[in-house]
Amino acid sequence: MLTNTHINNYRLIKQIGSGAFGIVFLAEDFITGEEYAIKAVMKQHSGSADEGVRRSTILRTQLYHFFKSFQNRLYLPSVDLESIRTLSQEQLAHAPHYKELLMHLTVHTHEHVVTIHQVMESSLATFIVMDYITCDLFSAIVNEQVFAKDGLLIKKVFLQLCEVIFYCHRLGVYHCDLKPENILLDKWYNVHVCDFGLATPVPELAPNVCVGSSYYMAPERGSLGRELRAPTAAGDVWAIGIILINLVCICNPWVKADGLVDGTFRHFLTNPRVLMKILPITDEFYSILLQVLQLDPEHRSTLPVLMEAVANCEHFTVEGPLSTVERLSVEQYNRFLGDSYNVRSRKLCDDYYSEDDEFTTDDCGYDSDRVPHSLYGIGDNYLPRSLSGDGRCDTASSAAPELLLSTSLETNYSRDGRWLPNYAHL
Known part of the structure; x- marks a missing residue:
């Protein structure tokens, strides 16, 4: 089990997603009670694994043994986020997952980008603490x-x-x-x-x-x-x-x-x-x-x-x-x-x-009647007609969705299985 593991002040609650090189967990800061998404990213992309086996599967197995060796309680050093911005191309070549971090950190202070709160390092994986949005x-x-x-x-x-x-x-x-x-x-x-x-x-x-x-x-x-x-x-x-x-x-x-x-x-x-x-x-x-x-x-x-x-x-x-x-x-x-x-x-x-x-x-378009709009954030007193109850979006989803391409005409999520229009009129 990868859950109920403690990493510093975070407790992993459950796995909520996986991608080509990582696994995402829902975690709780047991000091503040706040929930976060923690993405565990492989530090080295294995080239010897069978191509039919997803790297996240390998990482899941490795994490299990890694957590177990520390009795499911890890104390990891945090990385200074600003120092990531100073990494050279040569350094990024040796740690390719830091390229993603660098790109993300460049824009993560924008209110419409998921915020990175902390990065923790271990010998096996890098753990990225981000906003949890359901x-x-x-x-x-x-x-x-x-x-x-x-x-x-x-x-x-x-x-x-x-x-x-x-x-x-x-x-x-x-x-x-x-x-x-x-x-x-x-x-x-x-x-x-x-x-x-x-x-x-x-x-x-x-x-x-x-x-x-x-x-x-x-x-x-x-x-x-x-x-x-x-x-x-x-x-x-x-x-x-x-x-x-x-x-x-x-x-x-x-x-x-x-x-x-x-x-x-x-x-x-x-x-x-x-x-x-x-x-x-x-x-x-x-x-x-x-x-x-x-x-x-x-x-x-x-x-x-x-x-x-x-x-x-x-x-x-x-x-x-x-x-x-x-x-x-x-x-x-x-x-x-x-x-x-x-x-x-x-x-x-x-x-x-x-x-x-x-x-x-x-x-x-700031002063014209016809507005060239960009983003607009709805105020606290406005709820879209399509929202129910308290206005929350109750659908659970992954904070880091699957990156692998799908060639199927169907998706795994749609209720009626279709994500393409009817081509009968062509």
Whole structure:
């Protein structure tokens, strides 16, 4: 048993997730009573293991014997978080899991990134203490379907996601694995991005470099890869566009944006309006998707432009509760976002347009009737219509979802087993 082990002032309660190189535990600080997620990451990636055996399985066995040798009570030294920022590339090469930490620590003070509270070292693994947030976006979309009747909640979550990723990009952090499982939601449905295991500081990736999960991978990462290097940020923008479809339609448009292996995407390459056949979307929403699903990453929508379009969109679907959606006013925008966003985002917009004299912060929409929105955090007195009871998200989920790609058309989480639309009309 890996539970009921004490590491310093933390007691491991249960395992809540696992990935390619780590295991995540729910833990309690027995001094304060606060709950945290503790991720145990292998210090060395074994190359001798059978490829059919997941490294997390090996780590689980190793941890069992390691904990047992200390009678399930460990006292480990903490790592100074600031010192991680000073590691050289040579040092990171010998400790690759610290690259993830470095990327995460660069942006973790943002209110919509999961916070790292402590890093503890042992001879076997590194233990990372993070916020514990019980709900992920996948569960909220598919299992709970909390967005099915709430256009404002869709805008809230989507704009928060855009804003925090825009912030990451401005600090030179490109996530490269954006998907609903890596986006956590607190009890007020505020976004918290996690899992920077594939994040990179490289602004351009070599052609055909496959990074991320197939559903959310941009076409330049596959057979449509160009001879030139592609901007990494544009790959995150593509993934965000697919997540927008998830939020509105509760499905994915295709398994992979590669015409050689996916028939639906092959149709999209010749006729983008195929989206109108397989998704219940309006022309207005379709035009937004065209901006973000541009095949050429250089022509893909920027996040500020995408945020404005979604904030002002009044019709997501052709029928049902999302056929009429409130367009956000500047007052709503500022109320939802809060002061910390307004200060930070205005500076980011100033930096964003600083190289073009024709643009001012007015282009970010702060003083216009039509708002180019980014994140908005719901105040304490507002609960979305789709929330029940005390407004909490009761769906348990992993704080570090599985990183391995799935080629199945079904997921392990959806109640009805489908995560793709009906293609009968193609």
